[in-house]
Amino acid sequence: MAGMLDGKSALVTGAGSGIGRATALAFAREGAWVAVADLTLDAAQRTLGAVEAAGGQGVAIACDVTDDAAVAAMVAAAVNAFGGLDCAFNNAGIAPYQVNATGVATADIEEAAWLRILDVNLNGVWRCLRHEVAQMRKQGGGAIVNTASVGGLVGLRGSSAYAVSKHAVLGLTKTAAIDHAADNIRVNAVCPGYIETPMTEESMRRAGERILGRVPMGRLGQPGEIAEAVVWMCSDRASFVTGAGWTVDGGYTAV
Template identity: 50%
Template sequence: MTTSEQFAGRVAMVTGAGSGIGRASALAFAARGVAVGVCDVNAEGGKETVSLIESVGGKALFLHTDVASGDAVREAVDTIVASYGGLHFAHNNAGTFAMALTGELSEADFTRVLNVNLLGVFLCMRHQIPRMLEAGGGAIVNTASIWAHTGMPTQAAYVASKHGVAGLTKTAAIEYAAQGVRVNAVSPGYIETPMTAANPPDAVAAILSRQPIGRAGQPEEVAAAAAWLCSDEASLITGAVLNVDGGYLAH
């Protein structure tokens, strides 16, 4: 079966799809013939992603989704299933960060980051998995980070959340492997996105100096990895946290 054949007629949900990695992932699924539920709190960005997909003949709909709200996530999943007849793939990618030393990080900022990055991934899987079981199986990819494997000064909340994403991914993978739902994660290194553009130049330089490939990554490179993890070529892979980091974690 060709790649286009295995994706044809399938349905995906992508969070944080209004820009960056999420937009690239939504476009990658659509290019493979998948109908995409484009989820984001940024309506302008999300609708632009839908327009990009439709402009090349793909199918997509925008859903205003706060992943930290269980009701909002459930409504998005239900709408996708009602619109396209099922749910087979998901890329839970929505994320945020707060920059401060641990002793100076506010409780509000810590909670906000954990709610989006970790609770959000849990809520998405909580509502996606039953729908995938109804469809006879599926594949989920969560966005972790190189910071799911190590520490980073001034990023206590982000690092904690991404360690949690890796743990959630592995646990769900064990729980649902026998029922045909595979759950994996990607761990991007430094990727050029609107979110990473907010990092101080010296911090970016320090990260890039440790990426042996010698450059920043592009959103499309992470999206390609996510799409591959959902494909039949990755049928034996579940519970993996795949580094897409230009060799950063090989040190």
């Protein structure tokens, strides 16, 4: 049985672990060649090894999404490897704990931490998107999915910079979808809830009982559950879907 993405090429940022890694594997399972990108080459290569062990094909690329030249080189490397770029998942991001801003009130967060979160989570997505769009325009279209969050739909106590960055990713997604519909490029976002990844470990340590108490399904999501939504949005089965933010959160934002 043919996969949803047979013969297509895909790029995943933040693919070294968690949602990015699960999505790279799902892309490969559905027949795509996968450019696996992460901040460190070692992390990208580990995921590529898992892709290849599962019968997929791809390349590993190191990329810092805060460096525009590195992003341009990443997209070029994917195109050089596969001859084009059909799908992109702009997933690289950071959490407040990575800049010592966990639980810090809005007025108390350090400027450097604020700017760092925005540069990775928002500007990094924009840098990737602009280079991906440039390639997809040349080839007549494509599909892009950006990682937002339930933090892009509601406020998150003690995580203002993160929430702002993810709200902004949704605004970027919607506007880019409008701007590039005529280019046959679809742009959507996925809004994960609390997923069992390294990025949520700190939140669960501090407030796991409270968080799960707000999730009607009563559990953390799994990275593969986000990957399924991303793969579908990148496939031709979602041919009339653009400018959407798909929430995958076990009901967290329904409460």
